[in-house]
Amino acid sequence: MAFRIHKILNNNAVVVLDDGKEKIVMGAGIAFQKRKNDIIPPSKIEKIFVMEGENEKFQQLLRTLPEEHIEIAEEIISYAEGQLQAPLNNHIHIALTDHLSFALERLEQGYRIQNKLLNEIKVLYRKEYQIGLWAKQLIKERLGIEIPDDEVAHIALHIHTAKMDAASMNKTLRQTTLIREMVDIVQAELGVDMDEESISYQRLLTHLRFAINRIEDHEWFHSMDDEMLALIQAKYEKEYACAKKIAEHAKSEYGLEFPDAELAYIALHLQRLQKR
Structure with missing residues (x-):
């Protein structure tokens, strides 16, 4: 199908x-030496977007941000969709492009980028973090800028929240922050040094994430008979007390209520952590 140019946004986007509906068409050099009403060669078209409700914002970004930043963001999105074998929400084209360009500008100006949730993101969103590491290499090769792992984690979070079945960025950040706070409580209460690479640590984080999801979605929890519950409370008294402290924090700060059986399962995870 042949399209005529209605508006040129940059060299690679029109x-x-x-x-009668505005669509954004992208491709390398698609607008080079072109003017309004010129026909776009179909071979040049790489992506076509309809940005429902966000058309103007996306057009503004494409007009104002450095083209190399836009190109890199689009390459990361395409790579991510290939790796995850699923399309991402169209909003990622705005969210990631805007975020990445701002981060790259800050890094060039000598600012430090920090991400307090780096360790949790690495574990909870492993596939997305690997995509972020691929992006780190691409940015270094293309722009000569070395992005820190903290920024890799920011990219991973953007990719995760753009998955069609994922929670919003706010909800994901809220959950990941709560998990970070729970880990801090465990370290303070049990005096354990967390080895982020250990299987026990990774299992604990994954378990906490699923538990929080189930509570927020009002889903059914694994039950535990009273005898088993009493046994865990007695045998792993210190760990169960720590799990209780975690639950009290989740309730007072986030309004989430953990059932007793869930505290017992968390206590077992904590016991494994210490055994290591």
């Missing part, structure tokens, strides 16, 4: 009208 707006076309299709049945």
Whole structure:
């Protein structure tokens, strides 16, 4: 299908009208030496977008941000969709591009980028973090900028929240922050040094994430008979007390209520952590 250029946004992006609807068409050099009403060669078209409700914002980004930043963001998105074998929400084209360009500018100006949730993101969103590491290499090769692992984690979070079945960025950050706070409580209460690479640590984080999800979605929890519960409370008294402290924090700060059986399962995870 042949499109005529309605508006040129940058060298690689134009707006076309299709049945009276504005669409953004992207491709390398698609607008090079072109003017309004020129026909776009179909071979040049790489992506076509309809940004429901966010068309103007996306057009503004494409007009104002450095083209190399936009190109890199699009390459990361395409790579992520290939790795995850699923399309991402269209909003990622705005969210990641805007975030990445701002981060790159800050790094070039000598600012430090920090991410307090780095360790948790590494464990909870492993696939997305690997995509972020691929992006780190791409940015170094293309722009000569070395992004820190903290920024890799920011990219991973953007990719995770753009998955079609994922929670919003706010909800994901809230959950990940709560898990970070729970880990801090465990370290303070049990005096254990967390080895982020250990299987026990990774299992604990994954378990906490699923538990929080189930509470927030009002889903059914694994039950535990009273005898088993009493046994864990007695045998792993210190760990169960720590799990209780975690639950008290989740209730007072986030309004989440953990059932007793869930505290017992967390206590078992904590016991494994210490055994290591």
